[in-house]
Amino acid sequence: MADKTEKKSFFQRLKAAVQGTRDNLLGKIENIVLGKKEISPEMLDDLEAVLIGADIGVSIASEVIEKTRQKVDRKLLCDPDHLRESIRQELLAILLEAQKAAPQASVSGPAASPWVIMLVGVNGTGKTTTLGKLANRYMTDGKSVLICAADTFRAAAVEQLSVWARRAGADMVHQSSGGNPSAVIFDSLQAAVARKTDIVLVDTAGRLHTKSNLMQELEKMKRIAERQVRGAPHEVLLVLDATTGQNGLIQAKEFIKSAGVGGLIVTKLDGTAKGGVVFSIVREFRIPIRFVGIGEKIDDLIEFSPEAFVDGIFLSGRE
């Protein structure tokens, strides 16, 4: 457990980061219900539009609204002011179920050493930046971290990552650009075993999930890792851009299939995008969200908390 002040500051930072989101959604919801005595069908329609506007998707949005509508019909819900809480509960339930259903991977367990974490995702979601932040996080926790620069494709990816490695104070293994990513993993894991490193973070090239050859490359990288360290990679995390729409669901499906993704990192939550597609993802595939990215600074990566995520959307700005 982190100490209280740190926890609070994290929470406040998340709140600050999703301020835009919250003001927006909240404003809309309050506009919808403000001064109304009864819950009208239009109110529910408007709320559905708000959820769809958050990229939650038509199916979950209409389902949540339908459940709420039933509550209204059965007179379990009469006060317009309680609408928000009802929707909040429904959304929270979806996240909580997935967080519970999935076994929490743990770096601090008695598991293999080194513990290997691999980041995957489509182009431009923020894998490299996130990896830098993760490295910093584990270094701050007193772990030794080795960064594996397995994005050998994108121009200057290695240079970008080495800046982050320096900032975090972590070691890095890389090859020249255009090299074989599996070879970089091989080298990295050998080095990590020899140096008794606690954690290896593998950065991979962004790839669209529709490119089957690139998806196969991921499978191969995983096989090489497994051959070097038992059970590696221990965690494969999909880095998902919060601005992504419904395509996120297909991305998750394909990366789970090819790379065995076991968790999500949602980035760019400091913008106005809401990342609502994660509700479909976690429900469909029962994988937890591990971290959220809330800025460009090295400590702008915080642990995901379902309550904070939904609260961040629905809490009133008065607190």
Next chain:
Amino acid sequence: MFENLSKRFQKVLKDLKGEGHLTPRHIEAAMKEVRLALLEADVHFKVVKDFVARVQEKALGQDVMLSLSPGQQVVRIVHQELIEVLGGGQASVTFSKQPPSVFLMVGLQGSGKTTTSGKLARFLSQEGHHPLLVSLDVYRPAARQQLSIIAESLGLPIYEAPQEMNPLVLAREALELARNKGYDVLILDTAGRLHINDELMNELEQIKGLTHPVETLLVADSMTGQDAVKSASEFHEKVGLTGVILTKLDGDARGGAALSLRHVVGQPIKFAGIGEKLDALEPFYPDRLAGRILGMGDVLSLIEKAEQTIEEEKALEMAEKIRRNEFDLEDFRDQLRQIRKMGPLDQILGMLPGIGPLKGLNKLQIDEKELLHVEAIINSMTPYERCNHHVINGHRRKRIAMGSGRPVQEVNRLLKQYVDMKKMLKTMSGSFMGKALMKKMKGRSFPGMGGGFFG
């Protein structure tokens, strides 16, 4: 999920029967599905609302094309409207009278500005221009190096001043260099930024004020969801966009963000990024994306094929003939030709909403060769014989068989099939030969019937 959508939509189309023009009932039922399709494609919900309302108004009272069902007709209108909203034809970039023409690339983090800058430079140099690249991204680690490597691999010039940390100075120096060395285009790659980051948005305004770009292009990820509206309108408000470049279209995102972008920016989408390689940039084709956003490819291709091949006049004429029971062997051949023009029969059948699920038809194997043989046989008849099949006696049959290179039995079988068909058409026209049914004769039931004969 999408298959379900498609299935449900087919059901809706099937249920919409009758009348020669679109009624509110047709339109509402079809538009409900269209609305859902657009939302699933990430079109912003308000944009969907506007769009649906406009199409609804347009569609009301329109005549239903002979070869289409009312539901398909609505989809056709939606599709055409989508193409129009997305910009109709292609749009190209403009150049300033006084070189260099400055192109300012802006957008959120990770949308693909740097790669796209390189691609655009390559595209322009292939068109005979002499572009100079410069990266004003002093924030992201190694961003400038990334553009250098791209420029180097393309063999194109780039302005570099690694020690300079002020984007404005970089921009000014690059502009001077372009002027002095005679580059006619200067491409300014900028740092990715959030539209709500005032500091960085102000910086962008300053860069714009300094360099007077003739094109300010928003580089936008085609996978973007509902947020596209918000970010694009902020960028537009601050720096006045002249166009959009849509990236990562080689994925499988439906790309509804494009419609949202057009709606709020009002400027054309000028290019599409379709791959990681530096030559993977092409002009934007509104018609391709319209089909993708709608996500009803099967229905659309059927509509298109029907439009191409079935001329309305001919169809009308045919309907009239059937009604008067004057359907002769020549018409029979015309029908076969129509069918063949539309492509492999089993494909056509598969595409027809409503026919797909019909019992037995799925297993039906239709031999294209057989159709060719039938046509050869009819071709070997004299025009008189084609209009008066009863004069074709044994002697004539033998001659026809020789002429077409088919056995006499096949000629016999064809004639019998023709007589059966004529009889059936007569009964049908006698019982309920409404306008709607005739439409079906032309557009869809015919291949099915044909299958029955040849199968």
